Amino acid sequence: MTRIPLISGNWKMNLNHFEAIQLVQKLSYELRNHDYDAVEVSVHPPFTDLRSVQTVIDADRMLFHLGAQNCHAEDSGAFTGEVSPAMLGKMDVTFVIVGHSERRALFGETNEVVAAKAAAVATHGMTPIVCVGETLEERESGDAQVIVEAQVRGSLSSLSGDQLAEVIVAYEPVWAIGTGVTASADDAQLMCAHIRSVIASVRKSAADKVRIQYGGSVNAANAAELMSMSDIDGALVGGASLEAASFARIVNFKDA
Ligand code: PEP
Numbered sequence: 120m121t122r123i124p125l126i127s128g129n130w131k132m133n134l135n136h137f138e139a140i141q142l143v144q145k146l147s148y149e150l151r152n153h154d155y156d157a158v159e160v161s162v163h164p165p166f167t168d169l170r171s172v173q174t175v176i177d178a179d180r181m182l183f184h185l186g187a188q189n190c191h192a193e194d195s196g197a198f199t200g201e202v203s204p205a206m207l208g209k210m211d212v213t214f215v216i217v218g219h220s221e222r223r224a225l226f227g228e229t230n231e232v233v234a235a236k237a238a239a240v241a242t243h244g245m246t247p248i249v250c251v252g253e254t255l256e257e258r259e260s261g262d263a264q265v266i267v268e269a270q271v272r273g274s275l276s277s278l279s280g281d282q283l284a285e286v287i288v289a290y291e292p293v294w295a296i297g298t299g300v301t302a303s304a305d306d307a308q309l310m311c312a313h314i315r316s317v318i319a320s321v322r323k324s325a326a327d328k329v330r331i332q333y334g335g336s337v338n339a340a341n342a343a344e345l346m347s348m349s350d351i352d353g354a355l356v357g358g359a360s361l362e363a364a365s366f367a368r369i370v371n372f373k374d375a
Pocket of ligand 1: 129161291295296297298299335336337355356357358359
C-alpha cells in the first residue's frame with residue numbers, strides 16, 4: 120500500500136492575515152510544481168487568516184491545501200467564540216487538526232470531545248488530523264503505548280468504517296513539541312506501528328490506508344530520517360513551518 124506523505128504546517132496563534140499572505144506567497148516561490156508529485160502539503164493558519172489565505176491559494180493556483188487548527192463539533196448554535204466545521208467546509212478547508220496536545224492540556228479537550236470533532240469534520244467532507252501523544256512523565260513511567268492506545272481508540276471512536284480509513288493520525292509526543300527535542304526515528308516508528316496495529320484491531324482494512332504523521336520539533340535536518348520509517352507518512356510541523364525556506368526543505372525531505 121502506497122501512502123502519500125502529508126506535510127502539514129501548524130502555525131498555531133502566529134501571523135496576522137497580512138503576514139499569512141506573505142508566508143504562503145514565499146512558500147509558493149520556494150516550491151516547484153514537481154515538488155508535489157510525491158507529497159501533499161497543507162498549511163494551517165489561525166481562523167482570522169483563513170479567508171485571505173484561501174483567496175491567495177485560489178487566485179494563484181497554489182498546490183498546497185488549506186487547513187484549520189481546530190473547530191467545534193456542532194454545525195451552529197450558542198457557542199460564543201467557536202467556529203463550526205460547516206463554516207470551514209465552505210472555505211475549501213481540506214484538513215482540520217483536532218485534539219492537538221495544546222488543546223487537550225490548555226483547553227480541557229477529552230478523547231470524547233476530540234471524537235465528536237473528528238466525526239463532525241469527516242461528515243462535512245474534510246479530513247481530520249487527530250493528534251495523540253504521551254507526556255514525558257507517561258513515557259518515563261513506561262505507559263506511553265497504553266496512553267496513546269487509549270487516545271487513539273477514544274478519539275477515533277465516532278468515525279464510521281469508511282471515515283476511519285481516510286483519517287490522518289498525528290503522533291506527537293508532548294515532550295517533543297516546541298522543545299527542539301525530537302523522538303528518535305526508531306522510537307517514533309515503534310509508536311506509529313503500534314497506532315497502526317490499534318487501528319487494525321478496530322478495522323483491519325483501514326489500517327493500511329490511514330496516514331500517520333510524526334510531529335515534535337521536525338526540521339529540515341531530521342525530516343528525511345523520520346520519513347524513511349515504514350509507518351511514518353508525513354509530518355505535522357509547528358515552529359519550522361513559520362519560515363518558508365525551512366518548511367520547503369521539509370516538504371522536499373527526499374532531496375536531503
Ligand atoms: C506542533 O505544533 O504540532 C508541533 C509539532 O510543533 P513543533 O514542530 O514546533 O515542535
